[in-house]
Amino acid sequence: MSSSPIVPFSEPPYLAGLPSPYYKPTHLRWQKAIREFISKHLFENALQWDTAETVPEHVFETFAKAGMLIPSLPAPLPVQWLKRLGIHDILGTVKVEEFDYIHTMIYCDEMARTGLAGPSGSLTTGISFGVPPILKFGNKQLQEQFLPELLTGKKRTCIAITEPEAGSDVANITTTATKTPDGKHYIVNGTKKWITNGIWSEYSSMAVRTGGPGPTGLSMLVVPLKGYPGVNMRRLKVGGQVSAGTTFIELDDVEVPVENLIGTEGAGMRYIMTNFNHERLTIAIGATRQARVALAAATEYILKREAFGKPLVEQPVVRQRLARCGAMVESQWAWVEQFVYQMTQLPKEVADIELGGLTAMAKAQSGIVLNECAQCAQLLFGGNGYTKSGQGELVERIYREVPGIRIPGGSEDVMMDLGVRQLVKNFKNKTKAMERPKGSSKL
Structure with a gap:
């Protein structure tokens, strides 16, 4: 939690000093510890590495040795496997058996605080989406062959x-x-x-x-x-x-x-679709933080940039544009938090059915919100937001990344359609289950 004033929209409410029902002391300790680690080993050089188009190999090795790739896996974590490999906690802050999806959400949010999906994605995408099919559906022999090296980052997968x-x-x-x-x-x-x-x-x-x-x-x-x-x-x-x-x-x-x-x-189709839920939710979390980074950068800029003899923030049209996008990003984050909390409360088999379609919609909506916020930021930065260097460089880069959220992991239109179809399917199944059996006189 910040003890000094923060730029509007730059942090989720729970880090801006506002109360929240979702976060326990373990979550707050986790956020503090990983922010320090990520800031040191990724955040400081992320834009430079993304410009060079490759994150140095030593960064992956640093994250692997610290166990900081493991939080990208779906929660709950594979506790037995991790303990066999000598991994009992992460950064000495949270025990692997206590790790829940709120810890996952905080991790994804903090990894996206660079504003860019590339640097964090270069480290986590493989283990996050490539390992779960082996964990969930692989037989013992397959797991014994591959998991020790993949979970410790000695080998990479996708x-x-x-x-x-x-x-x-x-x-x-x-x-x-x-x-x-x-x-x-x-x-x-x-x-x-x-x-x-x-x-x-x-x-x-x-x-x-x-x-x-x-x-x-x-x-x-x-x-x-x-x-x-x-x-x-x-x-x-x-x-x-x-x-x-x-x-x-x-x-x-x-x-x-x-x-x-x-x-x-x-059975591959079932395995693939089950795997997509984690992918789409983590995309939604990261994209919401990217939208926040873009909007916060724009807010900082309009507070100091002057035009027509006064700061841009004094222009009603500028405030209106910022307010509209601020409402979108905070609404999207509230949905993400609620969604993740529901995952921690529902049995997995129930969550897969009840939340599967909504996951697709949350992912699609995150791309829409990112598009609006990134475009808003670029317009407020003006020419600086259209330049690949200087004070608007990050905003320009974020806006280029928008299609990378709206298309991969299931394209936006397909996701919206899938979400509604799944909700209708659930409704029909529940309605059918309530119907009176033929020949029964019971109400």
Whole structure:
């Protein structure tokens, strides 16, 4: 909690001195500890590294050694695995068995305080989305083979779903995995595109087609990547988040042991969709902080910038623009907090059903809010906000990153539609469950 005045919109209410029902002492200690760590090891150089388009390898190693990649996993954390690996707490602040999704939310929010998704994404995206399928659905042998090195950051992984012709339309993935006649290997052929962290990853949790068309033909495999025969990778130049290592992967007769199958054949679509919930919620948290960073920067600017003989903040039209976006970012954060709290209170199987569609909507809405706030900030900065250097550099960069929130993880229009369809489906299922069985006289 701040003890001195802070710039309007620069911090969530619980850090601006306002009461909140969500945060316990453990959460507040956690926020303080990780802000200090992230400020020292990421925040100070994030813009410089993003401009260079690559975060130095030593940064990943620093985060891995401190256990500061683990909080990007879905809560609750894999306590038994972590303790086996000698990890009992994170930064000496919170025990792994006490870590809940509010700790996760604080972590994602603090990692996004740079205002940029690329630097933090270069560190966390792989473990955050690539490891959970192995944790949730992999058999004991698969977990024993891969988790020790992945959880400790000795090896890197990624999630490889999207293809050149199949983005949000996951059911139409065409990368094939065909068993060899002796049944000992899958031969994988196809391409994956827009794979974050792929270029640095030894492994990937990959969606492949092991059966016929449609969702029932999909499976997931742990596919080796970096330096593996038949795998060719190159970085893609994207409009924003360049330092996150967006990658194009070509797979030409890649031989993968059948033991690398995650779960069972044909269940891949369920695994993928379950995994998306964590991805979309963390995107929503980070994007809301990015919107906050942009708006706070604009607020600082209008307080000191003068035009027509007075500070910009004295212009009613400027205040109106700022107020509209401030209301949006605070409303979005309130939704995120409420959403995360609900996740800590509901059993996971209930949360997946009740909150799945809403997760998609929260992710989509976060992109809309970021777009409005980043555009507002750029307009208030004027020419400085359109310049890739100087005092408006960060705002210019944030605005370029907006499509990277609105498209990946499920594009905005698809997410909004998915959210409503899921809510309607839940309503119909509950209505059907309440119907009186035929032939029954009971009310």
